[in-house]
Amino acid sequence: MPQMKNTKEAHWKDTILPMLPQKLERLLSPIEDEYPLEELRIRAGQPLQLCSSLGDRLLYAAGKRPAATIEDCAAIFERVCGHSIYAWEDEIKNGFVTLAGGCRVGVCGRAVRDERGSIAHISDITSINFRVGRACVGAANLLLPRVLRPDGAPYAALIVSAPGHGKTTILRDMVRQLSYGYGGACPQRVCVIDERMEISGSVRGAPQFDLGPRTDVLCGSGKPEGIRLAVRTLSPQVIATDELGSLQDANAVQEAAFSGVTVIATAHVDSVQALKKRRTLMKLIESGALERIVQLGRSSGRPGIITGVWDGELRPVANKGREVLCFDCSQSLE
Amino acid sequence: MFRLLAILGIVAGSVYMGIHASLKLKHRREIILALENDIMQLSIGMDFLAKPLAELTLRFCSPATEIFWAAFRDELKLEGDVPKAWQNAMNTAKKQDAGFAALKKEELKILEEYAQSLGASDRTAQLKNATMAQKRLDAVGGEAKEEYDRKGRLYLSMGVLCGIAIAILLW
Numbered sequence: 001m002p003q004m005k006n007t008k009e010a011h012w013k014d015t016i017l018p019m020l021p022q023k024l025e026r027l028l029s030p031i032e033d034e035y036p037l038e039e040l041r042i043r044a045g046q047p048l049q050l051c052s053s054l055g056d057r058l059l060y061a062a063g064k065r066p067a068a069t070i071e072d073c074a075a076i077f078e079r080v081c082g083h084s085i086y087a088w089e090d091e092i093k094n095g096f097v098t099l100a101g102g103c104r105v106g107v108c109g110r111a112v113r114d115e116r117g118s119i120a121h122i123s124d125i126t127s128i129n130f131r132v133g134r135a136c137v138g139a140a141n142l143l144l145p146r147v148l149r150p151d152g153a154p155y156a157a158l159i160v161s162a163p164g165h166g167k168t169t170i171l172r173d174m175v176r177q178l179s180y181g182y183g184g185a186c187p188q189r190v191c192v193i194d195e196r197m198e199i200s201g202s203v204r205g206a207p208q209f210d211l212g213p214r215t216d217v218l219c220g221s222g223k224p225e226g227i228r229l230a231v232r233t234l235s236p237q238v239i240a241t242d243e244l245g246s247l248q249d250a251n252a253v254q255e256a257a258f259s260g261v262t263v264i265a266t267a268h269v270d271s272v273q274a275l276k277k278r279r280t281l282m283k284l285i286e287s288g289a290l291e292r293i294v295q296l297g298r299s300s301g302r303p304g305i306i307t308g309v310w311d312g313e314l315r316p317v318a319n320k321g322r323e324v325l326c327f328d329c330s331q332s333l334e
Numbered sequence: 335m336f337r338l339l340a341i342l343g344i345v346a347g348s349v350y351m352g353i354h355a356s357l358k359l360k361h362r363r364e365i366i367l368a369l370e371n372d373i374m375q376l377s378i379g380m381d382f383l384a385k386p387l388a389e390l391t392l393r394f395c396s397p398a399t400e401i402f403w404a405a406f407r408d409e410l411k412l413e414g415d416v417p418k419a420w421q422n423a424m425n426t427a428k429k430q431d432a433g434f435a436a437l438k439k440e441e442l443k444i445l446e447e448y449a450q451s452l453g454a455s456d457r458t459a460q461l462k463n464a465t466m467a468q469k470r471l472d473a474v475g476g477e478a479k480e481e482y483d484r485k486g487r488l489y490l491s492m493g494v495l496c497g498i499a500i501a502i503l504l505w
Contacts, residue, residue, distance in 0.1 A: 021414065075414055083416050083453040084386035086460045121456045204385075 012037045012132045015101045019079045019130075021072050024048065027059055038164070040130040044070040053301040070126060073109075077125040080105050090220060093119050094196065102133035102201020102208045133201050135209040139166070139304060140173035142324055144183040146309050146317065147174075147264075147292045152186030154178060154238060156262045156289060158281070161296035162270040166304035168242055170296065171266050172199050172209060175240045179212020188262075190215045191236035193226035199242055224252035227263075231256050238262045250284040257289035271295060272310060288312060299323060341504050345497035352493010358436045359482040359489070365433035366441060366478050368398035370471040373448065377464035380457055387416070387453045402427035402434060420449035444470045 011033065017025050027048065028040075041049040048059040048067045061067045080097050081088045088097050097105045108127035114120035147157045154174075159167050181187030194200045194217055201208035202219045211217065216234050218226045223241050230236055239256055241249075244267045253263045269275045272295055276282060284290060290312055297307040306324040309317045375394035379385060385393075388407050395403035405426040409419035424442065427434040437445075448467035451459065 078415065078454060081453075082386040082388065083410055083419075084388075085453060085455055086380050086457040087384045087386050089384070089456050092456075123455075 012040075012103070012130075015099055015103045015132075016040060016130050019076055019099070019105075021075050023061070024068060024072060024076075027061065027067055037132050039132065042068045042073060042076065042128045042130075044068055044073050044126045053303070055301070070124075073125045073128055076128055077107060080128075089121065091197075092122050095122065096196060098197045098201060098203055100203050100208060102135070102198075104131045104133055104196070104198055104201075105129065106131065133198065133209075135172060135176075135201075136169050136304075137173065137176070137210075139169050140171075140177055141183060143170055143294060143306060144174060144177055144185060146306075147294065148183075148185055152181075152184060154185065154188070154262055154264060155291040156257055157264045157292040157294060158244070158285070158290045159264075159266045159294045159296060160269040160272070160275055161266075162298075163268055164303060165296045165298050167266040167296060168198050170304060171240060171242065171264065172211070174264060175199065175215060175238075176210055176212045178238055179214040187214055188237040189235065190238045190240060191230040191234050192217045193221060193223055193230060193239060193241040194219050195221065195223055195226070196242065199240065222248075224248040227252040227256050231259050231261055236261055238264060240264045242266050243268060244281065244284075247280050250280045254284060254287050254289045257287075263289065272308065272314065276314075285312060285314070292317070297323065337504065341501045344500050344504070348497030348500060349493045352490045352496070355489035355493070356482075356486045358432065359478070359486045361433035362436035362438070362441075363475065363478040363482045364398055365431075365437060366471055366475040368396045368433075369445065370468055370475055372396055372399055372403070373464050373467050373471070377461050377468075380460050380464075384457070398433065399427075401431050416452050416454065417446070417449045420446065420452070438474075441471070441474050444474065 013028070013033065017028060020028070024042070031050070035050070036052045036054065037050060038053065039049075039051040041051065043049070045066045046068065050057040050059065059067055078085065080099065085092070091097050092107065095106055095108070097107070099105060106129035107122055107125050108129075109122050109125040111119045112121040112123055147155050149155060159171060161167050175190050175192055177183045178185050178188040179190045190212065192199050192211060192215060194202060197219050199209075200211055200217045200219065202217060205219055207217050216230070216236070218230060221229065223244070227239055227241065230239055239261050241263070242265070244250065244253065244265045253265065256263050267275075267278075267281055269278055269281065272293060275293065285293070292312070293310040293314065294306060295308045295310075296303070297305045299305050311317050372395055376390050379390040379394055383390070388410055391403040391407055402423055406419060406423035409422045410416070413419040413422065424434065424445070429435075444467060448463060451463050453460070455463070
């Protein structure tokens with residue numbers, strides 16, 4: 001098996017602790033460095049929740065008191081935004097801010113609507129979710145041969161799983177390997193449409209993860225307009241994007257596919273059976289725009305397990321009834 | 335000889351006091367104008383560039399207020415909240431720059447109130463906050479200009495004249 005390594009650009013403590021008030025920092029500092037933190041959830045009036053492949057852990061303040069107050073949440077939010085909430089307005093509308101190192105901070109509070117009824121801003125923050133993002137180099141090593149044509153070009157593929165099973169981690173590494181031309185792939189010009197900046201972990205437009213030398217990253221754009229823009233202006237061979245779902249997304253993928261661009265995408269669907277009930281995605285598959293469906297799962301708390309690969313007509317491809325652990329970077333869990 | 339030296343000293347001291355009082359008014363007027371301009375530039379930067387505060391203050395500060403904004407940027411890295419960082423930066427600037435030391439309580443209050451919500455809200459609210467601070471600074475800036483025009487030369491002339499008068503009396 002080709003070598004895999006978990007790139008440790010920054011430890012979660014280095015990224016997250018400076019954002020916290022001292023009392024929360026003191027609470028988290030004693031946690032062992034090796035703890036494979038996936039998410040840190042801070043809620044006003046509640047204990048801290050640490051999520052990892054080892055399970056959940058609740059951290060109370062002394063005397064079983066709640067760890068965080070609403071003021072703490074406001075202070076954390078302000079620090080996360082670099083004391084410049086106005087500068088993250090577009091991201092906050094979508095409920096998250098990305099920190100250097102690719103850590104995504106989801107926020108929840110009071111949604112303020114604009115005159116059209118869509119969310120204009122989120123204020124009075126009551127919940128903050130630090131989601132540790134980490135590149136897992138080699139995560140797509142075992143998947144890549146299953147989605148490559150004999151000539152080294154990739155099939156149009158859809159990676160499906162429930163949240164937290166490693167879709168984005170695998171997609172990120174696939175992009176990197178296709179861009180470099182590793183793992184038997186023919187080097188490809190890749191364009192990443194990164195609506196939520198999770199694939200690239202971009203901070204103010206600068207990708208924090210290595211996505212390869214032939215990769216262009218379009219951050220913050222909606223998928224349909226991003227895909228169309230990329231096809232028109234960047235002449236990519238491959239377009240990679242996260243979390244397909246809407247009809248507009250599907251239409252844009254279909255247009256790209258029939259323009260000769262290979263699309264590799266992910267979707268929140270927990271199984272191929274459930275996929276059959278998602279009309280938008282099924283129509284996309286039936287149109288012939290997708291040639292491989294990869295299902296990921298989780299076993300014994302470990303994400304990144306390939307539980308099956310299907311072709312564009314949903315016929316199993318080389319499944320042989322066994323699960324394959326695709327990567328073992330227990331801290332990379334997007 | 336001793337009397338001559340004493341007279342010269344008194345004249346110089348009196349002239350210095352006059353110049354100092356006049357310059358204080360001049361610096362105050364200049365700093366208010368510079369801060370008003372900086373706040374306007376910052377709000378433009380917030381609106382069109384959407385860059386973080388530290389970056390905007392580096393880009394838009396005027397030479398007259400450089401000391402303050404540099405201290406503010408440093409404090410932002412250390413302090414948890416903007417008003418505290420602002421207060422500390424203002425204290426540093428007051429120690430290092432005569433213009434900031436000349437600001438009156440009313441002007442400092444306007445600036446403190448501006449800092450209370452600086453960076454802590456969306457673009458629209460930031461622009462409103464900046465507009466309010468600008469208008470209030472404009473008003474006190476007008477008053478500072480008037481005061482300088484009226485009293486600046488007066489203090490200077492009084493310093494010189496008092497010095498001469500004392501010299502004549504002592505001669």
